[in-house]
Amino acid sequence: MSENTFDAPVGGLNGALRTRVRLGRALALDPSIVVLEHPSAGMPRDQVATIGRDVQAIVARRAAAALTLTADPELAEAVASRVLTLEPSSGRLNEARGGWLARLAKKTRRG
Secondary structure, rough: OOOHHHHHHHHHHHHHHHHHEHHHHHEOOOOEEEEEEEOOOOOOOHHHHHHHHHHHHHHHOOOOOEEEEEEOOOHHHHOOOEEEEEEEOEEEEEEOOOOOHHHHHHHHHHH
C-alpha cells in the first residue's frame, strides 16, 4: 500500500485494499469470530488467493475463528481449512468434495 492511499476514502480503494481495511477495522475490536461476506467481490482476480491466505494467517495469529460466505472457489480454497457448500434444495451444508463449487473452480482455472 502506498502512502497516497492513506487518506483516500475506503470506497475509492480497489477490492483488495477495501478488504484489508475492513478486516483491520473489525480486528481492532478483538473479536473471537470474524465474519466475511463476499470479500473477493470487486477484487482483482490475481489478488484473491493472496488475500485469502493473508486473512487465514491473520485470524489464526489472533486465535480467532472465521466464517467466510463466498461463491468464489479460489477464495474459499485459500481462506478456509474447511469448505462447506449450501445445497439449495434442502438447505443442507455439505463438505465441498465435489459438486457445483468444484466444477466452478475447474472452470475458473481453465478460463
